[in-house]
Amino acid sequence: xxxxxxxxxxxxxxxxxxxxxxxxxxxxxxxxxxxxxxxxxxxxxxxxxxxxxxxxxxxxxxxxxxxxxxxxxxxxxxxxxxxxxxxxxxxxxxxxxxxxxxxxxxxxxxxxxxxxxxxxxxxxxxxxxxxxxxxxxxxxxxxxxxxxxxxxxxxxxxxxxxxxxxxxxxxxxxxxxxxxxxxxxxxxxxxxxxxxxxxxxxxxxxxxxxxxxxxxxxxxxxxxx
Amino acid sequence: xxxxxxxxxxxxxxxxxxxxxxxxxxxxxxxxxxxxxxxxxxxxxxxxxxxxxxxxxxxxxxxxxxxxxxxxxxxxxxxxxxxxxxxxxxxxxxxxxxxxxxxxxxxxxxxxxxxxxxxxxxxxxxxxxxxxxxxxxxxxxxxxxxxxxxxxxxxxxxxxxxxxxxxxxxxxxxxxxxxxxxxxxxxxxxxxxxxxxxxxxxxxxxxxxxxxxxxxxxxxxxxxxxxxxxxxxxxxxxxxxxxxxxxxxxxxxxxxxxxxxxxxxxxxxxxxxxxxxxxxxxxxxxxxxxxxxxxxxxxxxxxxxxxxxxxxxxxxxxxxxxxxxxxxxxxxxxxxxxxxxxxxxxxxxxxxxxxxxxxxxxxxxxxxxxxxxxxxxxxxxxxxxxxxxxxxxxxxxxxxxxxxxxxxxxxxxxxxxxxxxxxxxxxxxxxxxxxxxxxxxxxxxxxxxxxxxxxxxxxxxxxxxxxxxxxxxxxxxxxxxxxxxxxxxxxxxxxxxxxxxxxxxxxxxxxxxxxxxxxxxxxxxxxxxxxxxxxxxxxxxxxxxxxxxxxxxxxxxxxxxxxx
Numbered sequence: 001x002x003x004x005x006x007x008x009x010x011x012x013x014x015x016x017x018x019x020x021x022x023x024x025x026x027x028x029x030x031x032x033x034x035x036x037x038x039x040x041x042x043x044x045x046x047x048x049x050x051x052x053x054x055x056x057x058x059x060x061x062x063x064x065x066x067x068x069x070x071x072x073x074x075x076x077x078x079x080x081x082x083x084x085x086x087x088x089x090x091x092x093x094x095x096x097x098x099x100x101x102x103x104x105x106x107x108x109x110x111x112x113x114x115x116x117x118x119x120x121x122x123x124x125x126x127x128x129x130x131x132x133x134x135x136x137x138x139x140x141x142x143x144x145x146x147x148x149x150x151x152x153x154x155x156x157x158x159x160x161x162x163x164x165x166x167x168x169x170x171x172x173x174x175x176x177x178x179x180x181x182x183x184x185x186x187x188x189x190x191x192x193x194x195x196x197x198x199x200x201x202x203x204x205x206x207x208x209x210x211x212x213x214x215x216x217x218x219x220x221x222x223x224x225x
Numbered sequence: 226x227x228x229x230x231x232x233x234x235x236x237x238x239x240x241x242x243x244x245x246x247x248x249x250x251x252x253x254x255x256x257x258x259x260x261x262x263x264x265x266x267x268x269x270x271x272x273x274x275x276x277x278x279x280x281x282x283x284x285x286x287x288x289x290x291x292x293x294x295x296x297x298x299x300x301x302x303x304x305x306x307x308x309x310x311x312x313x314x315x316x317x318x319x320x321x322x323x324x325x326x327x328x329x330x331x332x333x334x335x336x337x338x339x340x341x342x343x344x345x346x347x348x349x350x351x352x353x354x355x356x357x358x359x360x361x362x363x364x365x366x367x368x369x370x371x372x373x374x375x376x377x378x379x380x381x382x383x384x385x386x387x388x389x390x391x392x393x394x395x396x397x398x399x400x401x402x403x404x405x406x407x408x409x410x411x412x413x414x415x416x417x418x419x420x421x422x423x424x425x426x427x428x429x430x431x432x433x434x435x436x437x438x439x440x441x442x443x444x445x446x447x448x449x450x451x452x453x454x455x456x457x458x459x460x461x462x463x464x465x466x467x468x469x470x471x472x473x474x475x476x477x478x479x480x481x482x483x484x485x486x487x488x489x490x491x492x493x494x495x496x497x498x499x500x501x502x503x504x505x506x507x508x509x510x511x512x513x514x515x516x517x518x519x520x521x522x523x524x525x526x527x528x529x530x531x532x533x534x535x536x537x538x539x540x541x542x543x544x545x546x547x548x549x550x551x552x553x554x555x556x557x558x559x560x561x562x563x564x565x566x567x568x569x570x571x572x573x574x575x576x577x578x579x580x581x582x583x584x585x586x587x588x589x590x591x592x593x594x595x596x597x598x599x600x601x602x603x604x605x606x607x608x609x610x611x612x613x614x615x616x617x618x619x620x621x622x623x624x625x626x627x628x629x630x631x632x633x634x635x636x637x638x639x640x641x642x643x644x645x646x647x648x649x650x651x652x653x654x655x656x657x658x659x660x661x662x663x664x665x666x667x668x669x670x671x672x673x674x675x676x677x678x679x680x681x682x683x684x685x686x687x688x689x690x691x692x693x694x695x696x697x698x699x700x701x702x703x704x705x706x707x708x709x710x711x712x713x714x715x716x717x718x719x720x721x722x723x724x725x726x727x728x729x730x731x732x733x734x735x736x737x738x739x740x741x742x743x744x745x746x747x748x749x750x751x752x753x754x755x756x757x758x759x760x761x762x763x764x765x766x767x768x769x770x771x772x773x774x775x776x777x778x779x780x781x782x783x784x785x786x787x788x789x
Contacts, residue, residue, distance in 0.1 A: 052684045055613035075687035076696075082688045084681055091785030092703045101699070102689045134784035152689040 002067040003028045005049075005080075005156040005188040010061035012044050012053075019057075020045055020209060026156075026188035031179065031202040034192045036209030042192035046158045049190065050082055051075035066155050081154030081187075083178070085161040087141035089133035095120070095144055096129030102148040119147040123177070139170045146178055150185065157182050159191035163198055175201055233612060235604035239664065240623065242601065246661050247627050250635030251490075253642030257483035264644050265476035274484035281481075283460025290462040291492060294376040295446030296500075298383035302538075303438060305384075306391040309535045310430075311422035312528025315405060322532070323396065325539040326389040331714070331769050332542060333722035335743050336762045338382040338454040339754055340545020342371045343552065345378065348560050350548040356561035365560055372457050379456040381541075383445045388538045391434070391441065397673070398433035402426055419528050420521025424514070431504075436621070440628040442500060443493050447631030450724035450739070454746045463489050464633040471637050471729060482637055490634035497629070546762060553755030572752040580738065580760045587721055587737040587764055590652065594659040595716030598667040602712065603702075605668070606675045610683075611693055624668055627661045632725045640729045650732035658726040659719075667716040674708035704786065706779065710772035718765040738764055 005026040012019045019041035026032045034042050041057075048059045052075050062071045070078045089098050099116045107115075120128050123143040133141060142162075149157070162178065163171045179202065182189045191202055199206050256262070260269030278284065313319035329337075344350050348365035356362040371378045404426045411421030431438075452462045460466065463485060470482035552558075556567030609616060639658065643650055678701060686696045702709065724739050731740070742757035780786040 047684070050684055050688055052680075052687065074692075075684070076690050076692050078688075079690065080688060082684060084685070086681070088679070088681055088685045090682065090686075090700055090704070092700075092706075092780065092783055101686070101691070104690065132782050132784055148689065154688070158688075 003186075004030070004066070005190060006064040007049070007190075008062045008064065010045070010048065010059060010063065012041050012048060013058045013060075014041070014044075014056060022207065023061075024205070024207065026190055026204075028186040028188055029183045031182070031189040031191060031204035033199040033202045033204060033206045034190070034209065035194065035196070035199050035206055036192075037194055040209045042209065043160050046082065046160050046190070046192060049078075049156075049158060050080050051078055079153070079155040080158060081149040081152060081156065082158040082160065083145060083149055083162045085164045087133075087138075087145040089136075089141055089144055089148070091134060093133070094129065095125075095131045095133055095136070098133060098144060099129075099148050099151055102150075102152040104153060115151065119151055120144075123147055138166055139174060142166065142170075142174050143177070146174075146181065150181060154187065157187045157189045159189065159193075161193055161195075162191070164193070164195060172201075179203075232604060232608050235601060235608055236614070239601045239605050239668075242597075242657070242660050243624070243627055243664055246639055246658060247630055247635050249642055250637075250639035251630070252638065253640075253645070254483045254486045254490075254634060254638030257480050257638075257641055258487045260480060262476065262480060262641065262645070264641075265479070267477065267480065274480035277481045278484040278488065281466075283466070284463075287460045287463040287466050288488075288492065290376045290379075290457065290460075291446050291464060291489070292496060294380045294383065294452075294456070294462065295442060295448075296496065298380045298387060298445040299438065299442040299500075301380070302384045302387040302391055302441065305388055305531055305534045305538065306395055307423070307427065307430075308419060308527060308531030310392070310395055310399070311419040311427070312524070312531055314399065314422075318532060322535050322539065323392065325543070326392050326535075328766065328769065329386075329389040329539060329542050330393060331718040331765045332386070332546070333718070333739060333761050333765050334382075334386050334448070335450045335454060335722070335724060335739055336549070336758045336765075337386050337542050337545060338451045339742070339746075339758045340549050341378070341382050341385060341541055342455060342545075343548045343751065343754075344541060344545045345381075346371045350544065350563075353561045353563050363561060371455055374457045374459075376456055376462065379452055379462075382451045382455040383448065385538045385541045386451075387441050387445065388535065391437065392535075394434050394437045395430060398430045399426075401433065402429040404430070415520050417521030417524030419524040419531075420519065424511075428508075428511070435504075436625045439497055439500070440625060442496060443629045443631055446493050446496060447489055447633045449633065450743045453743055463492070464631070467633045467637060468725065468728070471640070472733070479637070479641055483641065486634045486637050489631050493629075493631045493634070546759075549755045549758045549762075551755070552751045553759050555752060555755070572756055576753050576756040579741070580756055583736050583738045583741045583757075584760060584764060586652075586735060587739070587761075590656055590659060590727075590735075590737065591717045591720035591764070594656050594663050594720045595667065595713050597656075598660060598664045598716045599671075599709070599713050601664065602668045602671050603675075603709075606672060607697055610676075610680075624665045628665055632662075636725055636729045640732070643730075650730060650734070652731070652735055655727055655731045655735050658730040659723050662723060662726065663716045663719045666719050667712045670715045671705075671708055671712035674705060678705060707772070707776040707786070710775055711769075714768035714772040717768040721761065721765045 007022045007024050009023050011021045022034070022045060024032055034045065036042055044053065044057050047053045049063050051073060053059060062069055064070065065078065065080065090101065093101060096116050099119055100112060103112055103115060116129060120126055123146070125140060125143060133144065136144065159178070163175050166174055175198065191198070193199060256269070258274055260267060260271035260273050309319070309322065342349070347368045347370055352360070352362065352365065407425040408418065408421050411425050412418065416424065447464045449464050449468055452465045456462050456465065461469070467482050467485045467489065470478045470485065551565065553572055554568045554570070555565035555572070556569040558565035608614065636658065640650065643654060648654070682700055682704070683696050686700050691699065722739060724743055727735055727737050727740050738757060738761040742754065742761050745754045745757060776786070
């Protein structure tokens with residue numbers, strides 16, 4: 001398979017002991033959810049995929065994206081987007097400048113401004129370009145963070161407990177928006193969460209990790225087992 | 226060479242800048258100490274220099290002064306800070322004291338010492354305020370208060386400067402010690418505030434502030450500028466004697482100076498070892514004290530005394546600066562008047578051009594040195610972040626090493642070495658010497674905020690296809706603007722305050738505000754000292770003010786960066 005995100009025999013180690021083992025393909029527009037309590041190394045798996053693994057961890061296996069082995073590529077050349085539970089908007093940049101940071105270089109000023117305005121309009125935030133991100137509500141920040149990520153034109157999307165800071169009403173709304181955008185752009189999505197509702201809403205394969213380093217795959221139709 | 230290849234080299238370069246001059250200086254001290262000084266036509270080895278040194282009648286007294294003032298100043302300032310923190314941290318008086326003491330950190334040692342002298346001298350402000358009403362004096366009493374032969378004024382001068390330093394270090398350590406909850410538990414078990422804090426929090430805090438405490442001890446034992454201003458003359462402390470010998474036109478006196486420098490090094494190393502042993506003893510006694518279960522009956526009194534001592538220490542510097550400012554504008558000011566008859570700008574007109582020249586030299590050196598230190602520091606921290614380098618506790622001690630080796634032990638050697646090599650002394654070498662002292666402080670100031678930066682910001686930026694350089698310049702450095710400017714201000718203040726490095730390595734030809742001000746100590750022109758001391762203080766304080774104002778202005782519309 002060419003398109004999509006593929007984790008091939010990926011094992012994450014803390015020191016010498018294996019934490020987590022995953023072997024799975026995520027097709028474009030599909031979501032793979034990894035469930036488990038905190039501390040089993042879910043976020044570490046995402047760090048391996050983004051190329052930002054911390055020093056006390058190591059990993060074996062390979063990550064392929066759209067037919068290319070990106071296991072050893074530099075973090076900024078992988079084209080893997082990620083969203084965390086915190087919006088992590090750059091506090092020193094305006095909302096518009098945050099979006100411009102995501103936008104790849106090139107195009108005229110007017111062009112770029114138009115794309116930023118368009119992105120804001122798409123999530124109902126017209127006219128927010130000059131705002132200080134710290135003055136936005138939680139839901140507004142989440143939307144800006146999503147659009148910033150999408151403007152950078154990623155080939156895959158990683159979600160690290162992305163909705164756990166939002167209250168119940170907002171949660172469903174933001175979740176739906178994220179999954180919609182990912183589907184319409186045909187992005188493979190890899191989500192880690194400890195929330196069963198998020199996992200159900202994602203609608204794809206679910207890998208449940210215990211603390212015994214074993215894993216159990218529900219809906220294993222697409223997994224290589 | 227591309228930046229990518231340069232970055233991994235920066236930590237090595239930084240270590241070289243830190244330790245190179247120290248090692249070279251020690252080497253340049255050892256050779257003449259054993260009679261080897263080709264520049265003066267002398268070749269060793271011989272023990273003559275040590276024979277000369279031990280033949281000096283003032284030596285026992287000079288050694289006593291160095292050890293006595295150093296240990297006493299360290300013990301007293303550490304006690305004040307520990308007890309004030311124990312008794313008051315988290316309360317309103319503590320916040321007030323903290324706010325009073327923080328800016329004092331930037332005040333150069335020499336300026337604080339002059340201020341203190343202006344305050345406590347027989348003809349000083351305190352005597353004037355109390356006379357003739359309380360004392361009945363209409364002439365300054367014939368008392369040797371400043372430059373007393375016991376070195377008490379000098380000890381006091383060191384204490385008022387080390388208290389703010391140790392307090393800020395302690396505050397930084399408190400955050401990681403989970404102090405408040407421990408004290409709450411101890412209080413619930415019936416312990417007084419001070420006793421509860423000393424029994425539960427002190428061991429953790431002390432373990433963290435140990436390196437800076439050692440720095441204070443090493444510094445206080447070998448200080449030169451404060452000793453020149455407040456210390457006795459006959460004989461002076463060992464460090465001052467070394468400088469006197471070094472500035473003798475007779476080059477062969479440098480041999481004795483080198484021998485004295487090695488003795489100074491041995492004294493500091495010995496004192497540090499004794500201090501280390503003292504820690505073991507205190508720990509053993511402390512364990513017994515904890516086991517005894519005493520709840521602390523004298524806590525209230527102890528806390529009150531400590532707060533009073535801390536306040537007096539802060540006020541001494543503040544009032545000293547104020548009286549220095551008054552002297553700089555004073556016309557005729559007879560004793561015992563509390564204020565001068567007339568205020569005039571004449572002093573500033575007279576010394577203004579001289580101070581401006583010195584200010585230019587001071588600023589040039591300070592800006593270059595602080596910028597270099599900042600670049601090296603950011604380079605090291607960024608290399609650590611990008612290449613996942615772990616910094617061990619031992620590497621942190623390397624950073625403290627130049628601050629633990631007495632300046633008087635390696636700076637004379639560095640000067641002699643340059644003399645032997647025929648290297649030109651002047652501004653460039655002075656900058657390199659300043660860097661040795663500025664770099665550790667800039668690094669220690671920036672390291673924590675730099676490492677505390679949310680690394681997920683970097684992950685997000687990389688996921689947005691930003692290169693490591695772009696992340697550094699566009700995200701990390703702007704977000705860290707405030708701590709970066711603070712570190713820069715710390716570096717500037719340290720450079721402005723350098724006396725011995727400027728004097729010795731500059732060969733007397735590099736005139737900064739600090740060297741000019743200290744040179745005035747032997748005369749008694751209080752107006753000149755007032756002008757130079759005030760300029761010196763300003764040169765150190767203005768950068769701190771800017772470090773507060775600039776981020777507030779630049780990020781005035783960015784709520785997320787307003788605190789922290």
